Amino acid sequence: MGQFVTAFAPATVANVSCGFDILGFAIDRLGDKVTVSFNQDGILRVTGIEGDGGKLPLEPEKNTCSVAIQAMLNKLGSKQGIDIFLEKGLPLGSGMGSSAASAAAALEAANVLLGNPFTKEELVPFAMESERIACGSAHADNVAPSILGGFVLIRDYDPLDIVKLPVPEGIFCTLVHPHIELKTSDSRSVLRKQISLKESVMQSGNIAGFIAALYKSDLALLSRSLKDVIAEPSRALLIPGFYELRDAIKSIGSLGSGISGSGPTIFVLSPNGDIAHEAGEKAKEVFQKIGLGVDVYVSEVNKRGAFIVSRGENRETIRQ
Numbered sequence: 001m002g003q004f005v006t007a008f009a010p011a012t013v014a015n016v017s018c019g020f021d022i023l024g025f026a027i028d029r030l031g032d033k034v035t036v037s038f039n040q041d042g043i044l045r046v047t048g049i050e051g052d053g054g055k056l057p058l059e060p061e062k063n064t065c066s067v068a069i070q071a072m073l074n075k076l077g078s079k080q081g082i083d084i085f086l087e088k089g090l091p092l093g094s095g096m097g098s099s100a101a102s103a104a105a106a107l108e109a110a111n112v113l114l115g116n117p118f119t120k121e122e123l124v125p126f127a128m129e130s131e132r133i134a135c136g137s138a139h140a141d142n143v144a145p146s147i148l149g150g151f152v153l154i155r156d157y158d159p160l161d162i163v164k165l166p167v168p169e170g171i172f173c174t175l176v177h178p179h180i181e182l183k184t185s186d187s188r189s190v191l192r193k194q195i196s197l198k199e200s201v202m203q204s205g206n207i208a209g210f211i212a213a214l215y216k217s218d219l220a221l222l223s224r225s226l227k228d229v230i231a232e233p234s235r236a237l238l239i240p241g242f243y244e245l246r247d248a249i250k251s252i253g254s255l256g257s258g259i260s261g262s263g264p265t266i267f268v269l270s271p272n273g274d275i276a277h278e279a280g281e282k283a284k285e286v287f288q289k290i291g292l293g294v295d296v297y298v299s300e301v302n303k304r305g306a307f308i309v310s311r312g313e314n315r316e317t318i319r320q
Helices: 062-078 098-111 120-134 141-146 185-188 197-216 217-226 230-236 242-248 273-289
Strands: 004-014 023-039 042-050 081-087 151-157 161-165 172-178 256-259 267-268 294-300 307-312
Touching: 004 098, 004 172, 004 197, 004 230, 004 256, 023 141, 023 242, 023 294, 062 098, 062 120, 081 098, 081 185, 098 120, 098 307, 120 141, 120 161, 141 161, 141 172, 151 217, 161 197, 161 256, 172 273, 185 230, 197 217, 230 307, 242 256, 242 267, 242 273, 267 273
Parallel strands: 042 081
Antiparallel strands: 004 023, 004 307, 023 081, 023 151, 151 161, 172 267, 172 294, 256 267
């Protein structure tokens, strides 16, 4: 009982082909909800989780929601007790920023509960700490767009330098989630430790072209820039149907495709909703042929990021 705040944070696509570990964008309507409330015990606890099939930890030092909020409380020097209830709307190990969405929603809710001591941008480092325990690396290309919305560039990590990028009007994303789980740790383990100077130059040109395309709303340039020569060649081998889908969408007018985060989800960018839905149908055909179930989501790019769903007093939302 007592004051509560519920927040939603969206799924995200990280890397976006050429932008390995530095670029991401948010998806609309697909994500996680977190409800927080004060407790009088002076402890941070996860009181329950729905939608995870019992796979996520309740221990506060292992759960991304509580780790993120604890980082916030540490910054404030606060020992305020907070109860956390997580509603998972995203599949685990999907490449859609599942752990990031949980942390982003938790921080959005807790920040409001605590009287908004931080800006949205200031919440990102706290969420990065949750990514450290989720996948071993405190990266921001999922958590930043989940909190801020839109396209986000992580220019540097030391110190953290985040740049919000424009979103061309009408651009749509199709997310294709094959029914396999691919752990981020496994996906990172196949990456090469070194790349050539030629590959570095190619990747730099593509990320520069992609960012220029966003500012100019030049979708042809964006399409030409959606190429990854660093991570995708290794990771695509772990995702059945990846190249088949890429070939299938070439003739329908999509801008291009790539691996969402560390996979196995594949994203397709399109200039409008009709083509995005057609890409989804092509995806279903591809995966039906290889005998693998698939979920397809079509969405505009979410410009809003995490937001408050509800708040109030004397509502029993934190379940024991």
